[in-house]
Amino acid sequence: MRYTLIELHTTDAVATITLNRPDKRNAMSDDMRTEFIDALEKVAADRSIRALVLTGAGKGFCAGGDIAGMQRRMNAPVGEVGFNGWQRQQRVHRTQALLHTMPKPVIAAVNGAASGLGADTALACDFILASEWASFTWSYVLRGIVPDGGGMYFLPRRVGLSQAKQLIFTGRKVDADEALALGIVDRRTMAASLLADAQAWARELGSASPTAIALTKTILNQSFERTSHDVFAQGSQAQGICYTSSEHRAAVEAFLARSAATE
Template sequence: MSFTFIDLKVESSIATITFNRPDKRNAMSDEMRSEFITALERVAADKAIRALVLTGAGKGFCAGGDISGMERRMQAPAGEVGFNGWHRQQRVHYTQSLLHTMPKPVIAAVNGAASGLGADTALACDFIIASEWASFSWSYIKRGIIPDGGGMYFLPRRVGLARAKELIFTGRKVDAGEALALGLIDRKTSADALLADAQAWGLEMSKGSATALALGKTILNQSFELSAQQVFAQGSQAQGICYTSTEHRESVMAFLAQSAAKE
């Protein structure tokens, strides 16, 4: 399947998805979201892909929701606005959930402005690396709405509750330097090196057992909401699966053979 608003490439087991509406600063239209969902489902299902890098074409990462879509929603009959909005939110949340629960490392390579839904989308990734031209803003307040792409869940976990409230209530812009200081991003690099650095990081993070990584990520994603006993219980179940994996068996046998050779 070919894409119009998304570019998907795979090289050396690392998938790179690029938002490709540079003339609109990669604002997320309904059509672009549908392609994004398809690309994410494809990456999740392909066992040959070990990690995912997400970035934007041109000068922006993602400018958030497409304003023309907002205009069309307001033109719907009054009695349909609520249900239409609910239906759209299901698609938004499904997309963000696919990104957040991807069973392999996901790195946002933020090349420019990440605003509104764009900022939430970066947060839904496991790690964020940004260029010196990157910026972040939860600009929803300026449109009279609230963060709907996971920002109210992810942002407090990144920067703390009070700072998250300040950023969401004001919608102000955060440059790459401040983002690094706040812990909003994990790494900062040059614009020229951004994509290569992100892909190299993805390769580094995905060298281990894909089974152990996927199961571990699933539990870690829930660890703030679960009790210690629940984490232990889920960990026990996951470890039982790991014991049966090919990666575990091969690594143990290789270690034993290496130890025997040294004797």
């Protein structure tokens, strides 16, 4: 697929996806979502890629849903609104699930406003690095709708249930400093070095065994909903897979060689 609304580049085993509608503050249109899904699937399947950075072109990270899409939804025949909405939600959830379950580390490099679906998209990543221009708002309630990009799942896990309710019920804007204090953001940096810092962090996070990282991430993503027994069981199965991986064998052989050399 030829991309026009996103950019995908890979350097030193780190893929960078840039949402590329700067004139619309990277609002997510149906066409952009199609390209985004395709790019995420490619990154997930490419074993040479060890980590992913997601950012936005221009001054914004992602302004949420596209206004033109909202207008089409409002103008649809009454009898089609429900099913059209359901179909759209399937695509939204597919996109967010691809980010959340990506079998490698994912960093959102938030360069500006992340609003509504844009804020949820940042939360679907494993880590959030924000510049001084970053801001977050779960503005759904101001449009009479609920967070549909995972905010009701991800936000309480970062800031606690009560704080998540306050942010979602009011739809107020949170700047980079407050976002860091609340735990929405993991790290803060300057805009001039945001992308380079995110890519360096991604290289660090993706430098270990891809097999171990993918399996560990899968289990950790489910750990709040599972019992300790389930997590131990999943861990045992994952460890069995790791024992057979080429990364484990190479690491053990290198360790044994170093030990023998010091005896």
